[in-house]
Amino acid sequence: MNALLLAIKSPVQLTEVSWQLAVVIGTFLAGVHAYRKLEPYFAITWFGSGLVFGWFFTEAHTRPEALLLPALVVYLAAAVTKGIVERGAFAGNHVVHVLATGVFAAVIALPLESAARAMHWVLPRDAPNVTHAVIKAQWLGGVPADQLVMWALVGTLFYGLYKLLDHIGLGPVLQTVLLFAGMPFLVKFTDYLLGLMH
Amino acid sequence: MAASLPDSEAKAHRILGPAALRPLESEPFGRHAVPVLDRIIDRLPALLLFLALLLCAHVALFDAQEKGRLIAVIPGTVLLLLYVRAGSGGGGGKKSASSKDDG
Numbered sequence: 039m040n041a042l043l044l045a046i047k048s049p050v051q052l053t054e055v056s057w058q059l060a061v062v063i064g065t066f067l068a069g070v071h072a073y074r075k076l077e078p079y080f081a082i083t084w085f086g087s088g089l090v091f092g093w094f095f096t097e098a099h100t101r102p103e104a105l106l107l108p109a110l111v112v113y114l115a116a117a118v119t120k121g122i123v124e125r126g127a128f129a130g131n132h133v134v135h136v137l138a139t140g141v142f143a144a145v146i147a148l149p150l151e152s153a154a155r156a157m158h159w160v161l162p163r164d165a166p167n168v169t170h171a172v173i174k175a176q177w178l179g180g181v182p183a184d185q186l187v188m189w190a191l192v193g194t195l196f197y198g199l200y201k202l203l204d205h206i207g208l209g210p211v212l213q214t215v216l217l218f219a220g221m222p223f224l225v226k227f228t229d230y231l232l233g234l235m236h
Numbered sequence: 237m238a239a240s241l242p243d244s245e246a247k248a249h250r251i252l253g254p255a256a257l258r259p260l261e262s263e264p265f266g267r268h269a270v271p272v273l274d275r276i277i278d279r280l281p282a283l284l285l286f287l288a289l290l291l292c293a294h295v296a297l298f299d300a301q302e303k304g305r306l307i308a309v310i311p312g313t314v315l316l317l318l319y320v321r322a323g324s325g326g327g328g329g330k331k332s333a334s335s336k337d338d339g
Contacts, residue, residue, distance in 0.1 A: 149292030149308045179307040
């Protein structure tokens with residue numbers, strides 16, 4: 039279909055800049071939610087450490103969408119987990135929270151990955167082949183299952199580290215320093231686990 | 237007090253009383269806008285998830301013309317419905333007992 043017909047059929051054309059803007063504004067709004075509904079301190083540490091994580095996670099350092107997407111996806115997953123799990127039988131169970139956040143991170147990343155892949159927009163990174171194409175990409179809307187495994191791992195590890203540091207009785211300063219300093223190692227650990235599955 | 241004001245303000249003061257001198261951006265804005273904003277902020281995770289699904293659907297239907305990509309929307313839609321049904325999509329309290337440490 040030529041460009042003119044496409045323009046008539048779809049009056050809103052989403053370009054790469056739209057994707058960039060969507061991720062940046064989405065992250066800002068998620069930050070507003072964290073600031074207002076939880077704590078300013080939480081918002082700063084989550085999105086600050088998420089930015090550090092994003093820096094080491096992606097090689098597209100000049101692209102804000104690649105840097106911010108992990109923090110945004112995992113934040114949304116954690117917020118949704120809290121909403122769903124907090125009211126059920128698993129309320130207060132930190133292990134279930136962390137694992138559910140991992141699963142939900144993959145579910146939330148799926149439509150974003152699918153849209154970005156269709157439009158050749160920038161994503162943080164491609165996952166190594168860990169599922170050996172057992173699940174076809176077409177079954178998941180054009181997203182390789184490896185990507186979902188990677189997002190699930192990122193969600194679990196990122197939120198897991200945050201929870202761990204929050205609950206082992208460290209002071210806020212040490213907790214913050216360790217959280218930020220742990221991000222490069224968290225990326226390495228993610229790579230290590232993906233390598234084990236490969 | 238009204239005597240020292242310009243004509244229009246003095247007239248407003250005579251009709252409305254001291255309320256006429258209250259700055260526009262003070263209490264009325266604060267009283268009504270903050271709860272509304274709070275409710276919107278409460279729903280931001282659900283709203284952002286909905287926008288992510290909408291983005292994918294738009295790309296699948298219009299931009300990329302690959303309707304098969306709509307499959308990617310299904311798990312997210314189920315998750316969104318679960319979240320809204322759990323009551324968190326709409327206004328839970330500002331801080332529950334364990335909300336401090338959670339995302």
